[in-house]
Amino acid sequence: MGKLVARNDKIAFFGVKNGETETFQRMTNFTALAISKNPKEYTRRYVDEVYDQTDVTAYSPSIAFTFDQYTTNAVHSDIASISDEEKVGVDAIRNIILVDLNSDGTTAGTKKAVKRAFAVVPDTEGGTDSYTIGGNFKTKGSAIAGTVATTDDWMTITFTAS
Secondary structure: OOOOOOOOOEEEEEEEEEOOEEEEEEOOOEEEEEEEOOEEEEEEOOOOOOOOEEEEEEEOOEEEEEEEOOOOOHHHHHHHHHHHOOOOHHHHEEEEEEEEOOOOOOOOOOEEEEEEEEEEEEEEEEOOOOOEEEEEEEEOOOOEEEEEEOOOOOOEEEEEEO
């Protein structure tokens, strides 16, 4: 029997833009970060069969998110600016890297990861105990497999495509 995967074994990093520079920072203080694969299906019934036949034809992954906003968190500030300024198009697209800490990359100290562009789609904000922002990250392209390395105990990472 293998090891049970803990919730903190798979972590996410958000590409915070500062001009032309993109820094991948750990997504901290999120109360929800739920991935939906959203498969597209093709279902049909053949005249000589009793049951439907279904094939998966595509995927459209999304990530539902909610976080308690902290003023010193660059990821929160970036997402809040997309919401507050009602950014659209390329101004609302960010890269997210999902890292599996249980995996080993191609070189010592690296981990396997997947990078993908997402449209940031803010939905809700407010709250009584703390100010929260929620919404969805919706896929904007193909996943890029690679490896990541860190020099600061997984607070920021660098990505290398495979």
